Each structure stands twice: as structure tokens, then as C-alpha cells.
Amino acid sequence: MSERKRVCIIGAGPCGMAALCHFSQAASDVRPEVVCYEKQATWGGLWNFTWLTGTDEFGEPCHGGQYKHLWSNGPKECLEFPDYTFNDHFQCPIPSFPPRDALRDYLEGRWTNGDEDLRKYIKFTTVVRSVVYNDASQNFTVVSTDLQAGVSSTEVFSHVIVAVGIFNVPNKPYFDGIEKFEGRIMHSHDFRDAKEFKGQRLLVVGASYSAEDLALQCLKFGAKSVICTWRTKPMSFKWPIGIEERPLLQQLDNNMAYFKDGSSAEVDVIILCTGYRYAFPFLEDRLRLQSRLTMYPDNMYKATLWLGGGGGRLFYLGVEDQYFTFTMFETEALWCCRYIMGTISGEPKSEAEMRADADKWVSRRNGLKSPNDDIDFQADFIADMSSAVGYNPEEQKVADMLHKWKRDKVVDIVSYRAQSFRSVFSGIEAPLLKHRWWKVFDDSKDAFLKNTE
Amino acid sequence: MSERKRVCIIGAGPCGMAALCHFSQAASDVRPEVVCYEKQATWGGLWNFTWLTGTDEFGEPCHGGQYKHLWSNGPKECLEFPDYTFNDHFQCPIPSFPPRDALRDYLEGRWTNGDEDLRKYIKFTTVVRSVVYNDASQNFTVVSTDLQAGVSSTEVFSHVIVAVGIFNVPNKPYFDGIEKFEGRIMHSHDFRDAKEFKGQRLLVVGASYSAEDLALQCLKFGAKSVICTWRTKPMSFKWPIGIEERPLLQQLDNNMAYFKDGSSAEVDVIILCTGYRYAFPFLEDRLRLQSRLTMYPDNMYKATLWLGGGGGRLFYLGVEDQYFTFTMFETEALWCCRYIMGTISGEPKSEAEMRADADKWVSRRNGLKSPNDDIDFQADFIADMSSAVGYNPEEQKVADMLHKWKRDKVVDIVSYRAQSFRSVFSGIEAPLLKHRWWKVFDDSKDAFLKNTE
Numbered sequence: 001m002s003e004r005k006r007v008c009i010i011g012a013g014p015c016g017m018a019a020l021c022h023f024s025q026a027a028s029d030v031r032p033e034v035v036c037y038e039k040q041a042t043w044g045g046l047w048n049f050t051w052l053t054g055t056d057e058f059g060e061p062c063h064g065g066q067y068k069h070l071w072s073n074g075p076k077e078c079l080e081f082p083d084y085t086f087n088d089h090f091q092c093p094i095p096s097f098p099p100r101d102a103l104r105d106y107l108e109g110r111w112t113n114g115d116e117d118l119r120k121y122i123k124f125t126t127v128v129r130s131v132v133y134n135d136a137s138q139n140f141t142v143v144s145t146d147l148q149a150g151v152s153s154t155e156v157f158s159h160v161i162v163a164v165g166i167f168n169v170p171n172k173p174y175f176d177g178i179e180k181f182e183g184r185i186m187h188s189h190d191f192r193d194a195k196e197f198k199g200q201r202l203l204v205v206g207a208s209y210s211a212e213d214l215a216l217q218c219l220k221f222g223a224k225s226v227i228c229t230w231r232t233k234p235m236s237f238k239w240p241i242g243i244e245e246r247p248l249l250q251q252l253d254n255n256m257a258y259f260k261d262g263s264s265a266e267v268d269v270i271i272l273c274t275g276y277r278y279a280f281p282f283l284e285d286r287l288r289l290q291s292r293l294t295m296y297p298d299n300m301y302k303a304t305l306w307l308g309g310g311g312g313r314l315f316y317l318g319v320e321d322q323y324f325t326f327t328m329f330e331t332e333a334l335w336c337c338r339y340i341m342g343t344i345s346g347e348p349k350s351e352a353e354m355r356a357d358a359d360k361w362v363s364r365r366n367g368l369k370s371p372n373d374d375i376d377f378q379a380d381f382i383a384d385m386s387s388a389v390g391y392n393p394e395e396q397k398v399a400d401m402l403h404k405w406k407r408d409k410v411v412d413i414v415s416y417r418a419q420s421f422r423s424v425f426s427g428i429e430a431p432l433l434k435h436r437w438w439k440v441f442d443d444s445k446d447a448f449l450k451n452t453e
Numbered sequence: 454m455s456e457r458k459r460v461c462i463i464g465a466g467p468c469g470m471a472a473l474c475h476f477s478q479a480a481s482d483v484r485p486e487v488v489c490y491e492k493q494a495t496w497g498g499l500w501n502f503t504w505l506t507g508t509d510e511f512g513e514p515c516h517g518g519q520y521k522h523l524w525s526n527g528p529k530e531c532l533e534f535p536d537y538t539f540n541d542h543f544q545c546p547i548p549s550f551p552p553r554d555a556l557r558d559y560l561e562g563r564w565t566n567g568d569e570d571l572r573k574y575i576k577f578t579t580v581v582r583s584v585v586y587n588d589a590s591q592n593f594t595v596v597s598t599d600l601q602a603g604v605s606s607t608e609v610f611s612h613v614i615v616a617v618g619i620f621n622v623p624n625k626p627y628f629d630g631i632e633k634f635e636g637r638i639m640h641s642h643d644f645r646d647a648k649e650f651k652g653q654r655l656l657v658v659g660a661s662y663s664a665e666d667l668a669l670q671c672l673k674f675g676a677k678s679v680i681c682t683w684r685t686k687p688m689s690f691k692w693p694i695g696i697e698e699r700p701l702l703q704q705l706d707n708n709m710a711y712f713k714d715g716s717s718a719e720v721d722v723i724i725l726c727t728g729y730r731y732a733f734p735f736l737e738d739r740l741r742l743q744s745r746l747t748m749y750p751d752n753m754y755k756a757t758l759w760l761g762g763g764g765g766r767l768f769y770l771g772v773e774d775q776y777f778t779f780t781m782f783e784t785e786a787l788w789c790c791r792y793i794m795g796t797i798s799g800e801p802k803s804e805a806e807m808r809a810d811a812d813k814w815v816s817r818r819n820g821l822k823s824p825n826d827d828i829d830f831q832a833d834f835i836a837d838m839s840s841a842v843g844y845n846p847e848e849q850k851v852a853d854m855l856h857k858w859k860r861d862k863v864v865d866i867v868s869y870r871a872q873s874f875r876s877v878f879s880g881i882e883a884p885l886l887k888h889r890w891w892k893v894f895d896d897s898k899d900a901f902l903k904n905t906e
């Protein structure tokens with residue numbers, strides 16, 4: 001008699017929803033029972049905009065860190081679903097860099113496009129408090145709390161998929177004197193509206209995507225000046241007047257910031273664009289991935305199956321640093337669902353085989369030298385996983401677009417969003433924007449759909 | 454053979470430290486083993502200032518909500534320890550309304566004044582994740598995580614004292630249109646420096662202590678204007694020019710705020726001074742106090758012993774609305790420690806007797822009609838508890854001071870901190886401030902100690 005499978009998915013963002021979609025489409029004879037727990041009141045994960053910062057309406061750490069004026073910072077053609085293209089959704093060609101509103105709409109289209117209403121699998125405003133693996137019975141005890149009702153439940157599952165994401169718990173480094181800084185200090189996770197910073201002198205700490213985009217956003221919406229400060233290396237884009245880069249902040253003295261090159265500047269606001277922490281406080285220690293952001297975490301088979309504990313029945317989705325985002329989540333989710341259902345040829349492998357496979361990826365990861373290396377690494381990783389489950393998302397063609405996008409940004413960081421890419425699935429070339437990102441202040445989906453040549 | 458008692462204290466703020474002090478002073482033959490878990494890196498609870506907002510350096514909800522320029526909003530003579538007076542600590546008379554720096558110093562003096570180093574009982578940067586009562590063995594399983602090391606522990610205790618406070622998890626109501634407000638939105642918990650609001654038009658939502666003090670702070674430090682909006686009733690103080698009160702905010706449209714009286718105003722910042730939520734997410738449901746702020750929570754004997762579950766071995770400290778603060782915590786902690794050690798004459802009582810006693814207080818609570826009623830209620834409550842443990846903190850004399858303080862605020866909200874009170878324990882009359890609060894911009898302890906007539 002085969003075991004009754006019961007799968008717990010934690011999180012209803014792009015990763016968790018991808019898993020729900022795939023389980024929903026599976027044949028009924030292999031399909032397990034599925035329960036998805038979602039802390040927020042709706043699905044969408046990071047793609048839900050919220051006016052709240054810090055803690056949410058229930059006092060839980062706020063999940064979302066989107067800002068009103070966010071536009072995709074990569075071409076939509078690099079995160080397009082092979083089996084649900086942008087053209088399928090919008091029924092017309094749209095430019096390559098949509099605002100958040102349009103992207104969330106696309107995601108939601110995907111999730112409501114199947115035969116089932118996936119909401120029936122999701123327990124909203126329900127936070128998972130504890131996941132413990134029971135060695136003897138080879139299952140998991142999951143404790144969750146319905147935040148609205150204040151009522152907790154304990155349930156048992158054969159498998160757990162952790163899909164809470166890795167970009168929701170801010171990393172906040174200390175700088176000497178910061179506690180006496182006489183201005184606003186915030187993390188980019190709490191950034192909501194660039195207009196708040198009109199006329200102000202900003203210090204942006206960090207040199208990755210958040211730093212880059214927030215510096216530009218704030219200048220666009222009227223900030224007086226922006227200094228970005230870097231630890232490892234500068235972004236070195238051709239910044240518009242008003243943005244400059246300096247080596248790492250050393251200390252603060254009231255409103256004066258002192259940098260490693262001996263320079264100093266008076267600033268009004270500090271925005272920590274210092275990234276996120278891997279945080280899975282609800283998992284028992286041996287189940288908990290404790291990593292820094294990396295292209296392939298240690299101790300994982302296919303960057304998905306956790307080898308540290310949990311009897312090969314605990315999975316993580318989307319825990320690598322990401323270029324491919326939605327399509328990578330999709331591939332991982334499909335692999336994970338099929339692995340659980342036992343429908344992948346050649347799986348399961350022995351632990352030794354899984355570790356050998358993981359070692360191969362980790363060893364290649366250790367030799368990565370540039371963002372372009374990272375892109376190719378991730379394309380190969382997805383291709384490897386895709387081949388096992390027949391998803392075929394044309395990752396090398398997407399990788400080529402990502403390489404071009406990287407070059408476009410070097411050429412002109414202010415207008416890289418004016419570029420157009422061609423869908424590898426529909427073959428449609430994106431129309432050009434009529435008014436460029438820098439000149440557009442209405443970031444709604446409707447305004448975007450009208451803003452084409 | 455008597456049971457080996459093992460007590461878990463959760464939180465090393467004024468409440469938890471009061472319990473630690475009392476256990477430390479107890480006779481060795483009745484003294485239980487004690488472990489105190491503290492999420493922060495040091496003791497002090499809400500009295501630790503932090504530059505962080507929202508989530509802390511480990512991604513946990515930030516405990517502290519102090520602002521740089523906070524001064525006590527009540528006379529220090531109303532929160533003075535009978536057995537460790539302000540004069541014992543500072544060795545000289547000091548004015549009645551000290552800044553946070555001086556008050557924290559006083560607390561720390563109390564905690565380091567005994568024979569033992571109380572730090573040895575405290576596990577710092579360790580958060581309690583789960584407390585479950587085991588009916589069969591009549592004890593508690595407590596799971597905690599050392600946030601620095603990322604390592605969890607499970608321990609068993611005979612008693613648990615919840616001392617995490619009730620003013621650390623913000624309550625954030627929604628207002629129509631708030632998600633489109635084009636300015637900064639924050640809760641008072643995230644308020645750090647009034648200088649951030651210089652030249653700005655503030656909307657302060659709320660009509661209690663935070664609203665009152667933040668409105669004044671911001672105006673003092675240069676805010677352009679402050680509108681306070683109330684739900685139940687206005688504060689009705691004689692506000693300085695620049696502060697006004699309006700009935701409840703109805704909706705927001707971009708930067709326009711619309712009020713219940715039909716008026717509207719353009720504002721730059723919304724500060725939610727909307728209080729806090731009772732939040733004990735680590736407690737299993739039947740142990741969890743789920744209440745609104747009240748002078749005496751339901752289901753508690755002596756507002757301290759939880760009657761809802763936990764076999765009469767679960768205690769809360771400081772969970773009522775507070776006028777007496779430190780001295781009330783002290784009285785409750787002493788009662789609680791002695792109750793656990795079995796050294797209170799006439800205790801333990803039967804559950805029926807405890808419920809009858811609780812009903813008496815709840816019934817009186819239900820008839821309270823004014824802040825002055827609340828003050829007298831709390832004085833009587835503390836006197837009742839004190840009489841059982843012989844603490845004698847002269848609560849009626851303190852209540853009289855609180856009545857006067859209430860009147861002082863009505864007379865002049867800007868300068869009530871210029872008043873002087875006399876210690877009921879040392880008999881010392883506080884010296885007057887040389888420069889009044891409104892004119893002082895250096896809020897350090899040192900500046901305060903020099904600022905006397």
C-alpha cells in the first residue's frame with residue numbers, strides 16, 4: 001500500500017504558487033493532498049504592495065518591500081512563462097520593462113488560468129510557527145496560527161516545501177555613530193515612495209540592484225543629491241548629475257558621513273540597500289538553511305532538496321541569487337512536485353549520488369568570477385533541471401538576453417528600460433516605450449499599456 | 454520530597470529584571486533555578502534606545518520604540534523604588550521629569566545594586582519561539598533560539614513568567630486611501646528623532662500619550678504644523694500655536710486628509726500613534742492573553758497569574774494599562790516570585806477563590822469612568838498586592854501626585870515638566886529645572902543633571 005502523501009507549501013508567492021499550479025495540473029492518481037500557508041491576506045508574495053513597513057497589521061514582520069514606482073529592472077522576456085506568455089495574458093505586445101502593477105497582473109493571470117481555483121488550497125493570514133521533522137514516523141509536524149482568529153493548528157505532513165523567499169528579511173549592518181545620526185535611517189525594504197525624499201540629500205549604502213534603482217528613483221522624483229557607498233566595488237554606471245559613488249562609509253557624526261577615501265558629506269537620510277538575510281525562523285535547526293546569498297547554496301540537491309535533515313522530504317524553492325526569477329521558480333517547482341509525486345525518471349537517487357551532484361554545482365559556483373558567469377551558470381542549472389522534467393524554457397536564449405541587458409545598463413543606466421527584447425516563446429518583439437521611464441510618473445498598468453510607440 | 458522548581462522568565466526589561474532581583478534576594482532554601490531569555494543584546498527592554506526600526510539586526514520585530522529626545526512624561530516620584538530611591542542612585546536631588554538616558558541609568562543602578570551579577574541568569578540575543586504546557590507532567594516545554602549562533606534549545610520549566618511587555622508590537626489601523634498617500638507613513642514605534650520632521654506638515658493619528666508627546670516634540674524641533682486626529686475624544690489640551698485637533702481621519706487622497714467634521718488638510722507625514730497590540734506569538738493558544746489595553750485583563754488572578762491554562766504556573770507581569778509602571782511591576786514581580794516560592798501567607802488559593810477575587814477587580818474595572826478613577830483603581834490594586842507581600846510602596850500618596858500631574862497637564866501641556874514633586878520615600882523635594890523642557894535640546898543625562906536651579 002502506497003503512503004498517503006500530504007504536502008505543506010509555505011508561502012503563496014511566485015514560488016509557492018508555481019508549486020500549487022503544478023500539483024493542480026498533475027494526474028489525480030499521483031496528486032498529493034496539498035495545504036499552502038500564507039502569512040499575507042492575498043497571494044503574490046513580494047509582488048503585493050503594502051503601505052505598511054516594519055511590522056504588518058498583525059505585528060508580524062512585514063513581508064513586502066515593493067515601492068510604488070517600481071518597474072521591472074530586467075526584461076520581461078527573461079521571466080516569461082513558456083506556457084503562459086505575456087501575449088497570452090495581455091493579448092497585445094507590451095514593452096520589455098513593465099511596472100509592478102503589470103507584472104503582478106501577469107502573475108495573477110497565470111495563477112487563475114487553470115481549471116481549479118487555487119485559492120481553495122491556501123490558508124491566508126496564517127503564519128507557520130514551527131516545522132519539526134519526526135525521524136521515527138518520517139513526517140513533519142507543522143504548527144501554524146490563523147492571525148485573524150488568533151487560533152493555532154498542528155498538522156502532520158509527509159513533505160514540506162519552503163517557499164517564503166529570501167528577499168523579505170532585511171540585513172542591517174551597523175556603522176559607527178549611526179545611533180546618533182540626526183536624520184532618517186531606513187532599509188530599502190521600507191522604501192515606499194520616492195517623493196518622500198524630494199529636496200533631500202541621500203546616502204545610499206550598497207552597490208547592488210536596490211542601491212542602483214533607489215538612487216535613480218529618488219533623483220527622478222526630486223532628491224537633491226545621492227551618494228552611493230560601496231564595500232567591495234562600485235557599480236560604476238554613467239550616473240546622471242546628482243548621483244555619485246564613494247568607497248565605504250566609515251562613520252557618522254551627527255549628519256556628517258565619513259568615507260574610506262577620507263572624504264565626507266552632510267546627508268539627511270540614510271537608506272540601507274544592504275540586502276536581505278536568509279531567515280526561516282519557523283524551521284528546526286537541522287532543517288534550516290543558513291546561508292549568505294549565493295548562486296547555489298551548500299547542502300542541497302538541485303538547489304531544492306535539503307540534504308541537511310528532514311529525510312529527503314524537505315524542499316526549498318528560489319533560494320539562490322536570481323537572474324531568471326519566475327522561470328527558475330517554475331522549473332524548480334515542477335521538479336519538486338514531480339519528485340514528490342515520484343514521476344521523475346531516475347529519481348530518487350541515493351544520498352551519495354545527490355551529494356556528488358551537489359558538489360559538482362558548488363565546485364563550479366566557487367569558480368564564478370563575474371555576473372556574466374553567474375548568468376550562464378544559472379542557465380545551465382535550469383537547463384539541467386528542465387531536462388529532467390521536460391520543461392524546456394530555452395534558458396540559453398534567455399541568458400543571451402541577460403548578457404545584452406547587462407551591457408545596456410553599462411551603456412546608459414538611466415535609459416536601459418527603453419530597450420526592446422523579443423520573446424523566445426511567442427516570437428513577438430516588444431514595442432518601444434513612447435515616453436521613457438525617466439519621464440513617466442504614472443506607473444500604473446493602464447498608463448504603461450498606453451505608453452507605446 | 455519537594456518538587457525542584459525551575460523558572461523561565463521571558464524578557465529582561467523592567468518587569469523581568471524585577472523578578473530576577475527578587476529571586477536573587479530570596480533565601481537559598483526556597484530559591485528556584487532561574488533562566489531569563491532576552492531577545493535584545495542587553496537588558497533594559499523598552500528603555501534601550503535603538504537606531505533600528507521595523508526589524509532588528511536578526512530580522513526579528515524590533516522591540517524598542519524610544520526616541521532620542523524622550524523625557525519621562527510622568528513625575529519620577531511616581532515610579533520610584535521604595536528601597537532604591539533616586540537619591541540613592543544619583544546621590545543628589547534631581548528634577549522630577551528626567552530624560553530617557555537618566556531613567557535607564559536609574560534602572561540599571563537598581564539592577565546592579567545587589568550582591569549578585571544578574572547577567573549570569575540571562576541568555577541575551579535569545580528569542581523564545583514556543584512555550585507549551587504539558588498537562589501530564591505539569592510543566593512547560595520552552596523552545597528558544599540563540600539568534601547570534603542560529604542554534605535552538607529546548608528546556609523544561611516548572612513555571613513561566615511572561616515579561617515581554619505590552620508596548621512593543623504596533624497596532625496599525627487602516628484608513629481608506631492610505632496605500633496611495635504620497636508621503637511618509639509610520640507608527641510612533643518607529644519614531645526616533647523629531648528633527649527628521651523639520652518644516653513638515655504632520656498628521657498624528659491618536660489621542661493618547663504618544664500622540665501628545667510626539668506632537669509637542671515635533672513642533673519643538675521645527676515641524677511646520679501638526680494635526681492630531683481623534684476617534685473617541687480629543688485630548689483638549691491648551692496646545693501651542695502649530696498644533697490642533699480634529700475628529701477622526703476618514704480618508705486620504707494623495708496628500709489630502711479628510712476628517713469627520715468635513716474639513717481637510719494637506720499633510721506630508723502620517724504618524725500613527727495608535728498604540729500597541731497584545732502579542733505573545735510564542736505562547737500556545739490556551740496560554741496566550743488576547744486582550745485590548747485594560748486596567749485589569751480578564752482571566753487573571755492578581756492581574757498576574759493566568760487562569761486560562763498552564764496549571765496555575767504561568768504568570769504575566771505588567772500587562773495592565775499603566776500609571777504606576779516600575780513600582781507596579783516591582784510589586785507584581787515580588788508577589789509572583791513569592792507565590793512561586795510558596796512564601797505568601799494564605800496562598801495558593803483554590804481556583805474558585807482566585808476567580809472570585811478576579812471578578813471583583815474586573816467588575817470594579819468595568820465601572821471606571823475617568824483617568825482619575827483609573828489611577829485610584831491601580832493604587833488600590835497595588836496596595837492589595839503589596840499588603841500580601843509587605844512591600845508598602847505608599848501607593849495612595851503616589852496616586853495623589855498622579856492626580857496633580859493630570860491637573861498640571863490641563864493647565865499647561867507645554868510646561869508640565871517644569872513642576873516639582875516630593876519623594877514619598879526620601880522626603881526630598883525635586884529641584885526645579887533651570888531651563889524648561891521646551892527650551893532644552895540636549896537630552897543627555899549629563900546635561901539634565903546640570904540643568905537645575
